[in-house]
Amino acid sequence: MTAPAHTPVDPVALTADLIRCPSVTPVEGGALVLLERLLAEAGFECHRVDRGGVANLFARWGARGANRSFGFNGHTDVVPVGDQAAWTQDPFGAAVVEGWMYGRGATDMKSGVAAFAAAAVDFVRETPPDGAVILTITGDEEGEASDGTVALLDWMAARGERMTHCLVGEPTCPNEMGEMMKIGRRGSMTCWFTATGVQGHSAYPDRAKNPMSALVRLLARLEEKPLDEGTDHFDPSTLAITTIDCGNPANNVIPAKGTATVNIRFNDLHSGASLTEWLKAHAQAVERETGVHIGCVIKVSGESFLTPPGELSDLVARAVEAETGRRPALSTTGGTSDARFVKDHCPVVEFGLVGRTMHQVDERVEVAQIHQLKAIYGRILRDYFA
Numbered sequence: 001m002t003a004p005a006h007t008p009v010d011p012v013a014l015t016a017d018l019i020r021c022p023s024v025t026p027v028e029g030g031a032l033v034l035l036e037r038l039l040a041e042a043g044f045e046c047h048r049v050d051r052g053g054v055a056n057l058f059a060r061w062g063a064r065g066a067n068r069s070f071g072f073n074g075h076t077d078v079v080p081v082g083d084q085a086a087w088t089q090d091p092f093g094a095a096v097v098e099g100w101m102y103g104r105g106a107t108d109m110k111s112g113v114a115a116f117a118a119a120a121v122d123f124v125r126e127t128p129p130d131g132a133v134i135l136t137i138t139g140d141e142e143g144e145a146s147d148g149t150v151a152l153l154d155w156m157a158a159r160g161e162r163m164t165h166c167l168v169g170e171p172t173c174p175n176e177m178g179e180m181m182k183i184g185r186r187g188s189m190t191c192w193f194t195a196t197g198v199q200g201h202s203a204y205p206d207r208a209k210n211p212m213s214a215l216v217r218l219l220a221r222l223e224e225k226p227l228d229e230g231t232d233h234f235d236p237s238t239l240a241i242t243t244i245d246c247g248n249p250a251n252n253v254i255p256a257k258g259t260a261t262v263n264i265r266f267n268d269l270h271s272g273a274s275l276t277e278w279l280k281a282h283a284q285a286v287e288r289e290t291g292v293h294i295g296c297v298i299k300v301s302g303e304s305f306l307t308p309p310g311e312l313s314d315l316v317a318r319a320v321e322a323e324t325g326r327r328p329a330l331s332t333t334g335g336t337s338d339a340r341f342v343k344d345h346c347p348v349v350e351f352g353l354v355g356r357t358m359h360q361v362d363e364r365v366e367v368a369q370i371h372q373l374k375a376i377y378g379r380i381l382r383d384y385f386a
Helices: 011-019 031-041 110-126 149-159 211-223 272-290 311-324 367-384
Strands: 045-048 056-061 069-075 100-102 132-138 165-168 180-182 187-196 238-245 257-266 293-302 329-331 348-350 364-366
Touching: 011 031, 011 100, 011 110, 011 367, 031 045, 031 056, 031 110, 031 132, 056 149, 069 110, 069 367, 100 367, 110 132, 110 367, 132 149, 165 367, 180 311, 187 211, 187 272, 211 238, 211 257, 211 272, 211 293, 257 272, 272 293, 311 348, 311 367, 364 367
Parallel strands: 069 132, 069 165, 165 348, 180 329
Antiparallel strands: 045 056, 056 132, 100 364, 180 348, 187 257, 187 293, 238 257
């Protein structure tokens, strides 16, 4: 007798179940417990890789050290709801209204996790591959990200676990399903400047050293010229002034201290180290000119990276085109993602749903797109192991 075919995993129902888990960073909320149960029942070897109060899940079908192993990466943590009264639907209710599922994480990115988990389970049950399928799912992408995908990759390195290629399931399409995939990301860094001068009366500025004047001069220098004009795969780097403050309530007092913050998104012409040197050099120059001490604290959130167009991007693009009729543009736009960590482990690209409502009130996903995304991920797996 022929063994009965298994019932395919419904990615829409799985998305709904995940949305109902209130997994606001860093709370696990039951989402990884649910996924571990589903994957273990399908024959995946599962391990919780919790670190620093963050829950993470590693799941592998197939042998450790297989010649080829395709990986998916994603997160089940979500940003806070915000003003719950402004929502038209329960943010953790997964209500479906006129073909759209509402809920925090509906787009970013519980639907993506549900789609690749469902595709992976169906694939290994229907056509067990000569190789391994690996899922790395974190609960710390929306937070500091120091104990999420980083912890998973550290654990994998210690155990000899390896992905040959990886796809991050973040939403990548601006407006239409299938229009864009990410083959890299800009780097991101923030600098907090603190200028310390001498307080005084505003009628006698010669007796003071104004830290705000020094900060204004420094910020003007930083914005004077573009950082670059872009590269073949990246837009020009950008610098944005995000805060200037001294907390001074008096209009006749020159303050002793002021602060300013800048955020830089940079392409592959720069590194966090080179831009750190550039920022410090300008701060030191203004310090010499004004006599105001300017200190800076710099945090590099991620370096820029590029997975050159080739085998992996072609594989994903073919699958997307086959299921949507659109050939996705290869892009490096947007903010950071956990791909910035995976790129040190193996070649990585990103493809997922339309992300127009992510982090918004009434975040929602088109139900039909969840099915479509599962079909794309399933095709990628079949083609990869063909």
